[in-house]
Amino acid sequence: MKKHIAVDIGASSGRLVVGTYENGKILLKEFYRFPNGIEEQNGNYFWNIEKIINEIVNGLKAAKKEGIDECTLGIDTWGVDYALIDVDGNRIQEIYAYRDERTKTAIEKIKKQKSLKDIYKKIGIQFLSFNTLFQLYAHDQEELMKAHKILLVPDYLYYRLSGRLISEKTNASTTQLLNLETKEYDEELLQLIGVKREQFETLTEPGEFLGPVRESIIKEHDIPQCELICVATHDTASAVLGVPGAEKHFAYLCSGTWSLMGVENRYPIANEQSYSMNYTNEWGAYGTYRFLKNIMGLWLIQEVRRQLEKEYSFADLVMEAKKIKPFQFLIDCNDECFLKPENMVLEVQHYCQKSGQSVPQTAGELARCIFDSLALMYRKTLKELALLNEYPIHSLHVVGGGVQNEMLCQLTADVAELPVIAGPIESTALGNIIVQMISCGEIADAAEARKVTRESFPITIYQPAPVHQLERIVKQFIQLTSGGLER
Numbered sequence: 343m344k345k346h347i348a349v350d351i352g353a354s355s356g357r358l359v360v361g362t363y364e365n366g367k368i369l370l371k372e373f374y375r376f377p378n379g380i381e382e383q384n385g386n387y388f389w390n391i392e393k394i395i396n397e398i399v400n401g402l403k404a405a406k407k408e409g410i411d412e413c414t415l416g417i418d419t420w421g422v423d424y425a426l427i428d429v430d431g432n433r434i435q436e437i438y439a440y441r442d443e444r445t446k447t448a449i450e451k452i453k454k455q456k457s458l459k460d461i462y463k464k465i466g467i468q469f470l471s472f473n474t475l476f477q478l479y480a481h482d483q484e485e486l487m488k489a490h491k492i493l494l495v496p497d498y499l500y501y502r503l504s505g506r507l508i509s510e511k512t513n514a515s516t517t518q519l520l521n522l523e524t525k526e527y528d529e530e531l532l533q534l535i536g537v538k539r540e541q542f543e544t545l546t547e548p549g550e551f552l553g554p555v556r557e558s559i560i561k562e563h564d565i566p567q568c569e570l571i572c573v574a575t576h577d578t579a580s581a582v583l584g585v586p587g588a589e590k591h592f593a594y595l596c597s598g599t600w601s602l603m604g605v606e607n608r609y610p611i612a613n614e615q616s617y618s619m620n621y622t623n624e625w626g627a628y629g630t631y632r633f634l635k636n637i638m639g640l641w642l643i644q645e646v647r648r649q650l651e652k653e654y655s656f657a658d659l660v661m662e663a664k665k666i667k668p669f670q671f672l673i674d675c676n677d678e679c680f681l682k683p684e685n686m687v688l689e690v691q692h693y694c695q696k697s698g699q700s701v702p703q704t705a706g707e708l709a710r711c712i713f714d715s716l717a718l719m720y721r722k723t724l725k726e727l728a729l730l731n732e733y734p735i736h737s738l739h740v741v742g743g744g745v746q747n748e749m750l751c752q753l754t755a756d757v758a759e760l761p762v763i764a765g766p767i768e769s770t771a772l773g774n775i776i777v778q779m780i781s782c783g784e785i786a787d788a789a790e791a792r793k794v795t796r797e798s799f800p801i802t803i804y805q806p807a808p809v810h811q812l813e814r815i816v817k818q819f820i821q822l823t824s825g826g827l828e829r
């Protein structure tokens with residue numbers, strides 16, 4: 343039976359997971375995990391890509407030790423960030439992390455040259471200050487001109503492992519450079535940022551076979567014979583494929599460092615309303631669109647935990663939050679001030695103080711503030727999704743590490759007043775492996791894969807319970823988040 347390895351690298355951790363398809367079920371086993379995170383150098387933030395590559399090789403060595411001699415392999419990571427390589431394939435700079443401040447003013451500068459609404463109408467991607475469009479605009483032009491190729495992170499990892507140059511579509515859409523109509527890189531925007539089309543590789547469909555891992559790597563390290571498959575290399579695109587949605591229109595929350603909340607459509611929605619509410623049409627696998635919004639997510643609690651010297655585990659922080667009276671402290675989770683503050687504890691406290699609220703002091707109060715605010719933001723986003731898609735949303739699938747935060751899952755059900763269907767945790771790795779299984783002919787398509795997922799992995803359903811004075815709390819939250827929809 344075929345073995346498929348998913349290399350899933352998120353902003354806070356990476357993992358290697360092996361998947362097999364047996365008797366109508368998908369079996370997954372995580373066999374290697376490593377911490378990930380951004381590193382500061384001279385006031386800028388970067389990814390340690392050589393460490394990530396070493397960890398991938400270490401993971402493959404572990405796979406060989408587990409008795410995996412041959413397999414297919416797919417790679418997915420976070421979006422927007424890129425490597426520049428010269429004509430000899432050498433990386434010519436460190437890989438900036440999207441939380442670096444260099445793009446802080448890029449949107450303001452670009453809007454003087456091109457209307458943001460016009461960009462949105464043809465590209466349909468949400469405006470995030472760190473999208474690749476803005477990163478390249480802010481990049482040193484001399485260095486950019488020296489680049490033979492611009493490779494998003496997972497494309498670069500495939501290149502390092504195999505020598506194959508790709509520009510995988512789902513992740514390429516996070517650049518905010520792909521034109522919805524031409525289905526190609528938008529020439530006008532490329533000119534605006536001083537990049538030539540040939541600096542990007544030909545757009546690549548998820549599912550394509552890419553060939554073997556370089557012989558030199560296999561000779562140097564005792565790793566399995568791997569056939570690389572181009573998966574949905576944007577981790578969120580893979581995560582969505584792993585959502586066990588049975589309904590025609592299912593809403594999902596990919597709950598990790600970011601909270602990505604959206605729906606899967608067969609068509610883009612890029613109109614006045616979706617522009618004003620800043621929703622995105624990231625490309626999904628198999629011709630779909632991920633109509634979603636980025637919510638600051640569990641980054642908030644990750645940074646509070648880091649500030650508290652990791653004295654508390656995530657489970658401890660949930661336990662502490664449970665002891666605190668709810669809805670005393672609320673923040674607009676999507677406020678730019680939370681994107682990369684020096685000290686998240688002080689940032690949350692300052693926000694509460696300047697908005698005239700009590701100030702959370704203890705770990706429990708800070709965690710409570712974050713979880714309450716995230717649940718209310720999820721409610722707001724679900725209402726907006728139903729309005730913009732013109733169809734009702736009756737439940738919410740939660741996948742990713744946030745599934746382990748049972749308190750937040752229940753709180754989300756209560757505050758959003760709908761059932762939350764939680765699981766699988768490793769939906770990203772699952773979606774990565776699903777594309778490999780479809781390419782190998784073990785599963786027919788995404789619809790069959792979701793059916794198999796429902797039969798293979800347990801879910802937990804959180805039914806909504808009444809929240810005392812919910813209307814008043816929602817009104818207070820909507821005022822904080824400067825309006826937006828609430829019916």
Ligand SMILES: Nc1ncnc2c1ncn2[C@@H]1O[C@H](COP(=O)(O)OP(=O)(O)OP(=O)(O)O)[C@@H](O)[C@H]1O
Nearest residue numbers: 352353354355598599600640656742743744746747
């Ligand atoms: N035992 C736990 N209890 C509560 N929350 C948990 C627990 N374990 C993990 N989490 C939550 O899951 C989050 C990590 O989720 P996940 O592993 O999906 O992120 P990732 O894949 O590393 O990052 P990305 O979102 O970039 O893909 C943690 O930040 C934490 O908030």
Ligand SMILES: C[C@H](O)[C@H](O)[C@@H](O)C(=O)CO
Nearest residue numbers: 420421422440577578600
């Ligand atoms: C920066 C991107 O919006 C981010 O990577 C998000 O798309 C993601 O991939 C979260 O895991």
Ligand SMILES: [Mg+2]
Nearest residue numbers: 352577598770
């Ligand atoms: Mg992840």
